[in-house]
Amino acid sequence: xxQNNRGGFNSRFGMMMAVAGSAVGLGNIWRFPFxxxxxxxxxxxIIYIAMIFLVGLPILLSEFGMGKSSKGGVVxxxxxxxxxxxxxxxxxxxxxxxxxxxxxxTTGLLLMGIYLVISGWTLNLLxxxxxxGGEQHSVxxxxxxxxxxxxxxxxxxxxxxxxxxxxxxxxxxxxxxGVEKWSKFLMxxxxxxxxxxxxxxxxxxxxxxAVDFLFRPDWxxxxxxxxLDALGQVFFTLSVGMGILITYGSYGQRKENLFRSxxxxxxxxTSVAVLAGLMIFPAVFTFEGLTPTQGPELVFITMPSIFGQxxxxxxxxxxxxxxxxxxxxxxxxxxxxxxTTVFIEQFRMSRRRAVIVLSVVLSILALCCANWQSVFNxxxxxxxxxxxxxxxxxxxxxTGYVMDKKVLRAxxxxxxxxxxxxxxxxxxxxxxxxxxxxxFILLSQLGFI
Ligand code: PHE
Numbered sequence: 542x543x544q545n546n547r548g549g550f551n552s553r554f555g556m557m558m559a560v561a562g563s564a565v566g567l568g569n570i571w572r573f574p575f576x577x578x579x580x581x582x583x584x585x586x587i588i589y590i591a592m593i594f595l596v597g598l599p600i601l602l603s604e605f606g607m608g609k610s611s612k613g614g615v616v617x618x619x620x621x622x623x624x625x626x627x628x629x630x631x632x633x634x635x636x637x638x639x640x641x642x643x644x645x646x647t648t649g650l651l652l653m654g655i656y657l658v659i660s661g662w663t664l665n666l667l668x669x670x671x672x673x674g675g676e677q678h679s680v681x682x683x684x685x686x687x688x689x690x691x692x693x694x695x696x697x698x699x700x701x702x703x704x705x706x707x708x709x710x711x712x713x714x715x716x717x718x719g720v721e722k723w724s725k726f727l728m729x730x731x732x733x734x735x736x737x738x739x740x741x742x743x744x745x746x747x748x749x750x751a752v753d754f755l756f757r758p759d760w761x762x763x764x765x766x767x768x769l770d771a772l773g774q775v776f777f778t779l780s781v782g783m784g785i786l787i788t789y790g791s792y793g794q795r796k797e798n799l800f801r802s803x804x805x806x807x808x809x810x811t812s813v814a815v816l817a818g819l820m821i822f823p824a825v826f827t828f829e830g831l832t833p834t835q836g837p838e839l840v841f842i843t844m845p846s847i848f849g850q851x852x853x854x855x856x857x858x859x860x861x862x863x864x865x866x867x868x869x870x871x872x873x874x875x876x877x878x879x880x881t882t883v884f885i886e887q888f889r890m891s892r893r894r895a896v897i898v899l900s901v902v903l904s905i906l907a908l909c910c911a912n913w914q915s916v917f918n919x920x921x922x923x924x925x926x927x928x929x930x931x932x933x934x935x936x937x938x939x940t941g942y943v944m945d946k947k948v949l950r951a952x953x954x955x956x957x958x959x960x961x962x963x964x965x966x967x968x969x970x971x972x973x974x975x976x977x978x979x980x981f982i983l984l985s986q987l988g989f990i
């Protein structure tokens with residue numbers, strides 16, 4: 542397949558929905574609201590937004606810029622943009638950077654194993670919600686059912702493989718007819734469902750307490766750890782550090798104002814995260830004895846135990862599961878597309894064959910993660926603590942120090958049409974601020990600070 546006939550996004554809106562789809566995931570729903578509430582409400586949100594501008598957005602722009610100017614997936618982007626020339630320095634640089642994309646590729650592959658299993662849990666939640674008929678269950682009962690489900694191994698495996706099949710059907714259709722078409726439909730649906738659930742939340746007794754928890758600024762809660770947590774969340778939620786945005790950038794066919802469109806994406810992502818807090822916490826605060834939590838416990842145990850006690854709880858539980866599924870699906874699709882593009886380009890496969898081979902590989906990974914907790918934990922540790930951060934660092938260093946600045950600048954400014962001032966700030970951040978911040982995240986994840 543040549544560089545020119547690889548297809549791509551057909552509209553700016555479609556591309557934006559696909560990028561936002563990748564960014565908006567389970568992290569927005571089960572992690573951001575809790576982090577914000579625990580770390581000083583509005584104080585945290587302000588720090589979080591600062592981290593987006595100082596670190597998240599620059600890396601996002603770097604990834605996109607690399608994709609746009611190389612017209613290649615994550616592995617070929619690094620290889621094509623590495624220095625040319627025959628001096629020993631260029632040759633060494635080319636040899637090293639030419640392979641750097643494999644860090645991102647590996648990160649995506651392993652993370653997908655975990656993400657598929659968790660996505661499978663969300664499918665199971667929907668099935669359980671429908672089957673429950675709105676009947677009330679105790680926390681103990683729900684915990685027992687959930688543990689029985691996750692430890693059965695074969696059930697999460699089957700649901701995980703179900704997710705692989707859905708991703709394969711969408712990605713197999715190509716970027717325009719698959720990823721773009723579906724993102725344009727799934728993302729607005731997700732947004733509407735969240736708004737609907739938030740609307741319902743305003744009627745609950747716990748609304749004021751939730752608003753207070755999420756937004757009341759409390760600067761005394763802010764420590765160095767808060768900043769690192771905000772940074773980690775920014776990284777994860779924007780889906781940087783995996784080459785997904787390089788891939789999506791490479792499929793962008795239209796001219797666009799890179800800065801403006803990516804600010805819009807981060808705004809969508811942050812709004813969904815805040816709305817998720819308003820969707821979940823009023824219900825939690827409505828009942829005595831329940832406290833906000835995060836992660837699987839919040840969405841698979843606390844929330845299901847609440848729905849049975851709310852009016853229209855059955856319908857709400859179905860909508861809530863749908864929100865989780867949609868958030869997980871659009872993120873999973875983006876990893877799937879990144880991996881598929883690497884298979885097409887590096888292993889010279891047709892899209893169809895790449896998708897089939899990948900589906901088999903991913904089903905095996907999901908099976909391993911669903912059946913062996915140690916594999917799940919290992920993948921989780923490697924991806925979130927080491928690989929994702931390393932991959933983000935490689936992008937920052939590559940665009941900041943290695944890649945030809947003329948090419949980067951031309952991509953960023955659309956050949957001089959857009960402001961050079963914004964480009965200069967971006968380059969400063971990506972050279973000096975982002976690498977330092979990312980190194981801090983790495984040290985903190987590894988327990989050194
Ligand atoms: N951004 C997603 C979230 O917030 C997670 C994700 C990370 C998805 C990396 C794809 C790739 O949940």
